[in-house]
Amino acid sequence: xxxxxxxxxxxxxxxxxxxSEGLIDGGIFxxxxxxKATMKSRxxxxxxxxxxxxxxxxxxxxxxxxxDSPTTNIGYISNWEYFRxxxxxxxxxxxxxxxxxxEYFDDVKEMDLTAxxxxxxxxxxSFDSREAVIAKSFIRLAKPVFEKSGNPRPLYASLVVCxxxxxxxxxxxxxxxxxxxxxxxxxxxxxxxxxxxxxARSDYFHTDVIANWMLLxxxxxxxxxxxxxxxxDILTPFLGVVGASAGATGWWSNLRMFSMDRFFPSGGGRQxxxxxxxxxxxxxxxxxxxxxxxxxxxxxxxxxPHDADYNPEPERAAEVLQSWEALRSLNDELVTxxxxxxxxxxxxxxxxxxxxxxxxxxxxxxxxxxxxxxxxTPLEEGLGQFExxxxxx
Amino acid sequence: MENxxxxxxxxxxxxxxxNFEELGCGGxxxxxxxxxxxxxxxxxxxxxxxxxxxxxxxxxxxxxIRREIDVLGKCSTAYLVKLxxxxxxxxxxxxxxxxVYSEEYIPGPPLRKLILDDYRPxxxxxxxxxxxxxxxxxxxxxxxxxxxxxKPDNIIKSSDPDRPYVLLDLGIAFxxxxxxxxxxxxxxxxxLYYIAPEMLDVGFRQNLDYRADLYTIGLxxxxxxxxxxxxxxxxxxxxxxxxxxxxxxxxxLHHLRSDLPIDFCALVDQLMKKLPALRPSNIAALRKRLExxx
Numbered sequence: 193x194x195x196x197x198x199x200x201x202x203x204x205x206x207x208x209x210x211x212s213e214g215l216i217d218g219g220i221f222x223x224x225x226x227x228k229a230t231m232k233s234r235x236x237x238x239x240x241x242x243x244x245x246x247x248x249x250x251x252x253x254x255x256x257x258x259x260d261s262p263t264t265n266i267g268y269i270s271n272w273e274y275f276r277x278x279x280x281x282x283x284x285x286x287x288x289x290x291x292x293x294x295e296y297f298d299d300v301k302e303m304d305l306t307a308x309x310x311x312x313x314x315x316x317x318s319f320d321s322r323e324a325v326i327a328k329s330f331i332r333l334a335k336p337v338f339e340k341s342g343n344p345r346p347l348y349a350s351l352v353v354c355x356x357x358x359x360x361x362x363x364x365x366x367x368x369x370x371x372x373x374x375x376x377x378x379x380x381x382x383x384x385x386x387x388x389x390x391x392a393r394s395d396y397f398h399t400d401v402i403a404n405w406m407l408l409x410x411x412x413x414x415x416x417x418x419x420x421x422x423x424x425d426i427l428t429p430f431l432g433v434v435g436a437s438a439g440a441t442g443w444w445s446n447l448r449m450f451s452m453d454r455f456f457p458s459g460g461g462r463q464x465x466x467x468x469x470x471x472x473x474x475x476x477x478x479x480x481x482x483x484x485x486x487x488x489x490x491x492x493x494x495x496x497p498h499d500a501d502y503n504p505e506p507e508r509a510a511e512v513l514q515s516w517e518a519l520r521s522l523n524d525e526l527v528t529x530x531x532x533x534x535x536x537x538x539x540x541x542x543x544x545x546x547x548x549x550x551x552x553x554x555x556x557x558x559x560x561x562x563x564x565x566x567x568x569t570p571l572e573e574g575l576g577q578f579e580x581x582x583x584x585x
Numbered sequence: 586m587e588n589x590x591x592x593x594x595x596x597x598x599x600x601x602x603x604n605f606e607e608l609g610c611g612g613x614x615x616x617x618x619x620x621x622x623x624x625x626x627x628x629x630x631x632x633x634x635x636x637x638x639x640x641x642x643x644x645x646x647x648x649x650i651r652r653e654i655d656v657l658g659k660c661s662t663a664y665l666v667k668l669x670x671x672x673x674x675x676x677x678x679x680x681x682x683x684x685v686y687s688e689e690y691i692p693g694p695p696l697r698k699l700i701l702d703d704y705r706p707x708x709x710x711x712x713x714x715x716x717x718x719x720x721x722x723x724x725x726x727x728x729x730x731x732x733x734x735x736k737p738d739n740i741i742k743s744s745d746p747d748r749p750y751v752l753l754d755l756g757i758a759f760x761x762x763x764x765x766x767x768x769x770x771x772x773x774x775x776x777l778y779y780i781a782p783e784m785l786d787v788g789f790r791q792n793l794d795y796r797a798d799l800y801t802i803g804l805x806x807x808x809x810x811x812x813x814x815x816x817x818x819x820x821x822x823x824x825x826x827x828x829x830x831x832x833x834x835x836x837x838l839h840h841l842r843s844d845l846p847i848d849f850c851a852l853v854d855q856l857m858k859k860l861p862a863l864r865p866s867n868i869a870a871l872r873k874r875l876e877x878x879x
Contacts, residue, residue, distance in 0.1 A: 366792060368862040369783075373794055411862035414855065416870060583834040583858050 193432035193527050194218070195520050196246065197512075198423055198442035201225040203234070206443060206512055211242045215516035218246030218306065220382075220422060220440055223275075224255075224267035224455065232303060239304050246306040246438075250382065250422065251275075251296055253311030254352045255455045265457050274299045274311075283313065283326045289333055297341040305345060309382045310334040312350035314452060316386075319353075319363035327351065328370060335376045346379035348420060351408075352450075354386045355395050358404040368408060372415045380418030380437070383408065389453050390446040396427065397567040402574025407581055410434040410531075423450035426474060428519055430571070432527035433534030434578070441519065443512035466511050467562075468502055469518040470494065471525075474545050474571070476515075477563040479505045488555050489548060494518050535579065542572050586610050588632055590678040592617075595630060598676040599685055602628050609738075613646075618690055626669035626687040633675075633682045643682070650684050653755040656730050657688070663748040664721040665755075666691060691751045693744055696737035696809050703812060708845050711810055711853075712878035714740065717750040718802045719875070723868045726795035730755075735801035736779040737808055778817040779804060782831050782859040796861040799871075803856025803864075810853070811841035831859065849878050 197207055197219035203226075210216040219238075221231050231249070238245050252269055259266050259277035269275050274295035282288045296311050312330040315323045331349040338347045351371075358364060385405055387395030395401070405427065409419050413435025420438040421431050425448040428439030441447065445464060446454045467476035471494045477485070479502060485492045493499055498517045501510040526537040549565040578584075592605045595617070602619040608627060609616050619628045631650045635643035654673050657666065669687030676683050696714070699706075706714075718735065725732055732755060739753045781797035808814045815835035816826055835857060838850035852874060858864050865871055 365860055365862070369792060369794075369860070372862040372866055373796070407860075407863075411860070414863060414865050416865075416867055581860070582863060583854075583860075 193428070193436060193523050194246065194438035195428065195516060195523060196220050196248070196420070196438055196440040197516070198222075198440040198447040199225070200442050200444055200447045202443075204509060206509055207234075207238070208241065209513060210516050211238070211245050213513070213517075215513060215520055217438070218248070220248045220250050220309075220420075222250055223252050223269045223272055224265075227268050228271040235304055248305060248307060248309050248348070248382070248420070249300060249303065250309055251311040251350065253292065253296070254314035254350070255452070256311075257313055258455075263457070264455055266455060272296075272299055280322050280326060283329075284322065286329055286333065289326070289329045290337055293330070293333060293337040294341070297338055297343060301341065301343060307346040307348050307380065308338065308343060309348045309350055310338065310378065312352060314386060315351075315353045315357050316452075317354065318357050318360055319367035320360075324357075324367065327353075328367075331371065331378065331381075332374055332376075335374075335378045338378075339376075346418075348380040348382045348418070349378040350382045350384070352384040352386060355388075355398065355401045358385065358408075359398075359400045361400070361404075364404050364407075368411045372411050372417075377415075377417055380420060381412055382420045382422055383412075384422040384450050386450050386452060388451060390449040390451040392451075393449075393562065393567065394570075395451075396449055397570040399570045399573040399577055402427065402430070402570055403577035403581060406431060406434045406574070406578040409436045410578075410582055413437070423448060425449060426469070426476075426519070426567075429522045429526040430538055430575070432523055433538055434531060434582075439519075439523075441512075441515060443509075443515075463508070466506060466508060468511075469515045471518050471522050472541075472544055472548055473563075473565075474522075474541060475563060475565075475567060478560060481557070481559055481563055484557050485552055488557070489551055491548065492552075494521065496521055532584070535575065535584070538575055539572070542568055542575070586613055586615050586632060588679070588681045589615055590630070590681075590683070594678045595628075595685075598678060598683075599628060599671065601671065602626075602687075619687075621670055621687060624670065625690045625692075626671070627666075627690045628669075628671065628685065628687045631684045633684060635682065647684070654686055656725070656728060656755055659728060660721075660724050662720050662724040664717040664751055665724065666751055666753045688753075691741040691743050691753070693742045696740045696742065696750075696805065699742065700737055700809060700812055705812070705842075706809055708849050708878045711806055711845070711849070712875040714750050714809060715802060715806055715875045716872050716879070717748070718752060718805070719868050719872050721752045722795055722798045722802065725755075725798070726868070731793060731795055732798050732801075733781075733784075734776060734779065735798055735805055736776055737805050738776075740805060777823065777826055778814050778830075780827075780830060781861075783861055785827060785831050792861075794861065795868075796864050796866055799856050799864050799866070799868075800858075800861075803853050806853045807835065807838055807857060810838060810845065813841060834859075846878065 194217040197210055197216050199219045199221050207219055235247050238247055255266050256278050258264055292311055300308055312327050315327050334349045335347055409431050412419050418437040421436050422440050424431055424439035425441040431439055465478045467478055468482040469476045470492050472491050496517050498514040528534045545568055602621045604620040605617040608618050614631045617628045633646050657668050667689045669689050671687035673684055673686040676685055741751045743751050779801050781800040816829045838853050839847055856864050
């Protein structure tokens with residue numbers, strides 16, 4: 193499976209380094225964080241230096257419903273001609289949806305993208321809502337409108353859904369039943385699961401969320417629809433095992449887990465502590481924790497080239513390269529062609545993580561709240577619930 | 586079927602047919618093999634239930650039977666049974682009203698007979714069954730019709746190489762987006778062991794689509810391949826069977842027929858998934874995959 197950079201503010205040299213070192217397969221640009229002209233020249237540069245890289249743009253139309261709010265920070269999205277603030281009542285009309293799609297496809301026509309990701313809104317409450325009806329309308333109309341644009345590239349529809357919607361099993365199942373029966377489906381889906389805050393780990397590491405996120409990937413892939421998971425970060429290999437074609441993560445916490453908070457001014461505060469993604473823990477730990485644990489348990493260190501950056505504490509820019517490297521390696525280890533084997537690999541990885549966490553606890557090494565093993569139970573239970581619901585028992 | 590008329594009574598109403606031989610009898614319909622001119626056809630006699638207090642009952646049942654005949658008349662695929670030479674007409678025998686018409690007679694055993702004879706088909710035969718049924722379902726789906734009663738009893742292995750397997754009986758076919766076919770919208774029509782799991786959901790008509798037929802194709806292939814319907818335990822009470830259909834994952838087909846290719850078994854298992862979204866829905870792609878096993 194492929195791994196993409198979730199590109200945000202301040203990409204610097206990270207992208208080109210990640211591509212040159214083969215840590216990532218491409219990137220997903222964010223209109224909010226980059227002038228459109230800059231984005232075009234960045235894309236052209238990638239095409240020159242890494243012709244094989246996959247390049248996408250997330251239209252971020254999901255901010256449209258509240259773009260008028262004075263507290264919203266839409267950054268450079270306003271550079272895009274297609275973008276405007278719209279109300280739900282406007283978008284309930286299929287002709288408005290068609291217009292948004294058409295204008296966006298015109299906007300990206302000249303960009304040298306691997307595939308075009310169509311705009312959509314954010315389903316912020318439930319799959320049984322006006323927003324879900326509008327979102328389905330965007331997905332249903334995306335391909336027919338795109339075909340008229342004459343663009344030969346593949347088309348991905350966006351599906352941006354809050355984690356609460358994923359917790360209602362019945363509504364969720366009805367939604368995916370509809371989604372997998374489109375008459376003219378897109379070639380793929382760019383899927384984002386939104387939490388209440390990108391710092392709220394428990395929003396993502398939640399049994400129902402993980403199970404349904406996996407189920408969504410499986411149902412789409414079974415029906416021949418490619419799935420790129422935006423902001424999937426550490427969950428990437430778990431989604432790859434059940435059919436995802438790609439996952440993505442970036443350098444700031446709001447590029448690792450998605451929340452609409454990303455479009456509101458940040459509260460400021462100090463720079464986050466540099467962290468190290470330990471494959472065996474399936475989690476990031478602080479530099480100091482890595483140092484302390486590795487004195488007793490060497491296996492906490494991945495044994496990969498970017499480990500060298502952490503001796504001494506690395507520059508911030510190096511953190512994402514280490515993350516990509518570790519995730520790439522986890523993908524290679526866990527994701528196999530066979531789903532049953534892949535799921536076994538995931539279960540074994542969770543078990544290994546549990547054992548090491550137990551050893552760390554027994555040694556009395558304190559861990560900060562984000563470094564602890566809180567993610568393992570939801571991962572394990574999510575995996576179990578997924579298997580049950582997918583009839584893999 | 587209650588009020589099944591005698592052959593003599595039928596002969597009076599259908600004088601163009603002779604040599605009646607009963608093929609099967611359902612809840613409201615009886616089928617006979619009969620000679621009509623130089624051809625052998627299947628003559629069907631459908632009882633039209635009515636209610637003296639509510640004339641709409643008769644009208645509704647009449648519409649349902651006529652719809653079945655209408656759909657058959659519109660189908661061009663060779664893998665669905667075709668209408669015969671007797672056009673539908675009303676008749677009254679005793680105090681009961683019937684609709685009589687004929688379909689072509691397909692010589693050959695139903696898959697049920699082969700299963701009972703412990704016949705174990707090869708992967709090529711199974712793929713052939715799947716391809717024929719998918720073609721039939723594809724044509725029905727294009728007309729927004731769901732068969733809803735695909736099962737080994739309704740699949741005939743024919744001796745005609747151009748149509749090796751033919752699907753019968755559109756008696757409970759469902760028209761997506763159409764009016765309800767039965768008055769009791771809570772009643773689940775179909776044969777108990779072959780009901781798709783989504784048909785057990787409250788308000789299932791709202792969401793029913795042709796993937797219910799893909800499920801029963803998968804189940805029929807599974808049963809034909811293994812001789813076992815995983816939900817049919819005759820000693821079980823009905824609710825246990827319904828629970829199995831809704832919840833229980835059948836044994837992987839590969840465990841019962843280890844001689845079949847794993848990929849083929851996985852495809853059959855996938856068609857039998859409880860959640861329609863987990864069944865591959867692209868019929869053309871499914872046919873292509875099955876072509877690879879022929």
